[in-house]
Amino acid sequence: MYWIVTIAILVAGFGGLVAQVMLLRELLVVFFGNELSVGVILANWLVAEAVGSGLFGRLIDRTRRKIETFVALQLLFSISLPAAVYVVRIVRGLLTETHGEGFGLVEIFYSSLAILAVPALTHGALFACGCKLLAVLAGRRAERERRSAPCVKAGDVAAASSLGSAVGRAYVVETAGTLVGGLVFTYVLVTSFHSFQIAFAVTVANMAVCACMCVAAHREGASARSSAAQPGAVSPGFRLAHGGLLAAALGVASLVGAVFAVFALRGSWADALHAESSARQFPGQKVVHYENSIYGNIVVAEREGQHTLYSNGIPVATVPLPDVEAVENIAHIPLLFHRNPQRVLVIGGGFGGVLAEILKHPVERVDYAELDPQVLRAFSLFRSKLSDAELKDPRVSRLYVDGRLAVARAREAYDVLIIGHVPSVDLQVNRLFTAEFFALARSALSSDGLLALRVPGTADYIEAERAKLNAVILRTLRQSFGAVRVLPGDASVMYISSKTGKAEDGSGKGRGESGGARMSLEDTDPAELMRRADERGVAMETINRISLEYGSFQRMRRERYAELVEQVDLAANLDQKPTAVFYGAAYWTAMYTPSLRSVFARLEGLTVAHGIATLAGVVLLCILARLVMRRRFGPLAVSCAIGSTGFAGMMFSLVLIFAFQAFFGYVFHEIGLLIAVFMLGTAAGGFAMSRHLDAGARTREAVGGVTGRRPGVSDRARFLLLEFAILAFAALMPVVFASIGHSHASDSALAWLKALFYLLCLVSGVLIGAQFPFACKLMLAHGRSGTGMGSADDPRVGSTAGWLYAADLAGGWAAGMIGGVFLLPLIGVAGACAVTALAKLVTALMVGMGRFESA
Secondary structure, eight states: HHHHHHHHHHHHHHHHHHHHHHHHHHHHHTTTTTTHHHHHHHHHHHHHHHHHHHHHHHHHHHSSSSHHHHHHHHHHHHHHHHHHHHHHHHHHHHHHTTTOEEEEEEEEHHHHHHHHHHHHHHHHHHHHHHHHHHHHHHHHHHHHHHHOOOHHHHHHHHHHHHHHHHHHHHHHHHHHHHHHHHHHHIIIIIHSSSSSHHHHHHHHHHHHHHHHHHHHHHHHHHHHHHTSSSSSOOOOOGOOOHHHHHHHHHHHHHHHHHHHHHHHEEEEEEEHHHHHHHHHSSTTTTEEEEEETTTTTEEEETTTTTEEEETEEEEEESSSOOOHHHHHHHHHHHHHHSOOEEEEEEEOTTTTTTHHHTTTOOOEEEEEOOOOOHHHHHHHOOHHHHHHHHOOOEEEEEOOOOHHHHHHOOOOOEEEEEEESSOOOOOHHHHGGGGGHHHHHHHEEOOOOOOOOEEEEEOOOOOEEEEEEEHHHHHHHHHHHSSEEEEEEEEEEEEEEESSEEEOOOTOTTTTOOOOOOEEEETOOHHHHHHHHHHHHHHOSOOOOHHHHHHTTOHHHHHHHHHHHHOOOOOBBHHHHOOOHHHHHHHHHHHHGGGHHHHHHTTTTTHHHHHHHHHHHHHHHHHHHHHHHGGGGHHHHHHHHHHHHHHHHHHHEEEEEEHHHHHHHOHHHHHHHHHHHHHHHHHHHHHHHHHHHHHHHHHHHHHHHHHHOHHHHHHHHHHHHHHHHHHHHHHHHHHHHHTTTOOOHHHHHHHHHHHHHHHHHHHHHHHHHHEEEEHHHHHHSSTTTTTTTTTTOOTTHHHHHHHHHHHHHHHHHHHHHHIIIIHHHHHHHHHHHHHHHHHHHHHHHHHHHHOOOOO
16 A cells, blocks of 8 residues: 555656646747746645645545545646647637737736636645655554553554654655656657657556545455454454545546557557647647747648748747848848948848848858747748758858857857847846846957847837836846947847958958958948948848938937837846746736736845845844744744745755756756756755654664653754755855856866756755655654644644645745846846845744654
């Protein structure tokens, strides 16, 4: 029975992680995924899990049908998963009839919560139920040992330790399943199967486990009924199942469901659901290609001979007739500002017209950096003159790396560097608009090289939030480049930057040589640009002298833009303090959810000092609560400590990913390994603490049987030691990052630096995972004599595990909601770590003030 329950918890952890990530990816397609929507979706999952864990933790303590309850929840989770995938695919049509319309925070919140509610709630409930099952199994052994114990009180304390370790083992097993699920999904499932196939595969695994548990429930019920009349029979609290018709019905349902899921996988049912739901996801278009890469969702849809490629629901290229005005502006204007562009680097957004326009110039080489090779492969499946011109020209070199890595590893200087992305709330894109990246770009350019990028906005009207986003990018750019030319357009604003403010002109010397007249960026006019276009034989449809003079070169338009943007004084955008992410989120929120504009406006001035003042107020409230609650303050303190640990765990993950991106660039597989190492550390910490509690229980029972020693003070001291260890880790991380610097000296140095990141992930995971079983032990041992606390039939075992798990998830939810969107962008990595350390200090003080008693 023990191993069946263990495998069931492992499978539940595996299925929960797969469901969470899969539904997140599906929802990103619907909501045109960005950092803010990701935070809302993950927060809703955690909230639903916390509610399920807390509510069903109480229910599982009271019911005698524990196995049947676990099986029923597992069945409900298995059925709800493919149903949730289908609802995600059709939800856009339910919310709006206009394809391509964006959604605000309110729509994202309630629609994602409704979709995720059932699978997330049942998954959270499964953890609480699994904890109770393992606790009862551990209690059977403790019951037998208690009968021979010379001291009842010591036996109760030892049982509490044993039950705490049992809950810890459930936490470890569930985490291990989550770890395996993350690795398998990322490296196997997502690249080989569509979402319905994955969902039905999870259903098969869950229902197979359910069938085995129903057999065990039948045996458990029969054994309990046969031994009920025997003297010394196990107490009713140890019964896991009633058996009978309910167990048989659930077993039959599990077998039928497993068979149905197998037929859905082997037959055409899953593919039919996939095709039908995909068509409803892109109304008015014919989906001709659909796949998932490790980086996102890729769809090619056809309408009236036009093929549009979508990445995570966002249109990124259209062939054979692209948006001519947009591609001509970003391609020709930067190259015409340079007298003799020979080597060009384009980062993102190049295929589908931009590369073809660049190739009209007499360039020697065009390097195109695209992170996801499957995007270009999907693009090449639908051949046209445009795609052939871009992808088959020998001058084009495709670099399947992060754009920042492409710049850092540049072997030769570039004459023109074009960033095809636009600043947004996407952290990956934001890395191309920080002071550190602009310094790299400057070093990768030739002496007269130019950097060109676009920001969202127009000269005629620009909202306050968008003006601040543009101002942050402009200020950051001017810190690295000698001159920046601002060209306001009708759909976006282009910034063209040079090192010295001068671009070589005339027919004098080649690049990098002395001689020849030099013309500043500011003095270059439309007549000069068109003269260069004529010299190169570049034909353009939308760009001519008149369109330039009355467009982005118009003095009145440029002055108006300067009045709106350049008077805004904001801090620069940095790798470890990405303020542009915050203002991008504020702009997106103002556009789709205007009612929340005031929230971002008030948070704009957030500093570490505000966090300190807030936490000081919390300390005063804790002191007041200690005086009022007295004995009940101890369990509250432990719950708050676990909540702050969940907060710290999420913040550590976010900080390490932020820092890793800053030092190395976005390498998806390695970030996946960082998360996997963190989860491995969490499992290792929980396992080590569970083993420690097991060994301590046996030792303390032997000592307590002779001396009657009460171990409560020692337990609290050890719990506090973990609290201060997490606090110290949060305080040390910014110091470590500051001491590393931004050196990219050698491959060996980079290898050691990566090893350091893996070590930080492992250590942080160990510290986070070690606290949970200890907290369960403290909560279970805290009670009055004669109430049964600490015994296997303790009515609080399931509710305690569920409550603490909910507190852990709630802390993670808080970090996910405010960490990536507010804390890290506004106060940076060091400030976010300081807030985390202060939060742990507050909860450590609470635990120190609490009163803990052993039964």
